[in-house]
Amino acid sequence: MKITKMAGRYDDKDASSKEVDWLEVEWEELAKRILRKDTEAGRDISISLEPGEHLETGACCMTRTCRLLYVRL
Numbered sequence: 100m101k102i103t104k105m106a107g108r109y110d111d112k113d114a115s116s117k118e119v120d121w122l123e124v125e126w127e128e129l130a131k132r133i134l135r136k137d138t139e140a141g142r143d144i145s146i147s148l149e150p151g152e153h154l155e156t157g158a159c160c161m162t163r164t165c166r167l168l169y170v171r172l
Contacts, residue, residue: 102146102160109157120168129154
């Protein structure tokens with residue numbers, strides 16, 4: 100799955116009714132705009148953000164009716 104922008108921040112209320120998956124990143128990876136990793140659940144994720152954007156802890160990368168993907172260190 101390709102991600103091109105952040106969709107918000109972590110929210111326990113939203114997460115309680117949806118499947119949550121986590122993207123574990125290293126400290127150095129937070130500054131990258133382009134990254135390819137597997138999530139905790141094994142999903143292949145490709146991130147390609149616009150110049151000036153970057154990952155941050157708690158960022159919501161994907162929202163679907165039943166699934167959320169968040170970033171954490």
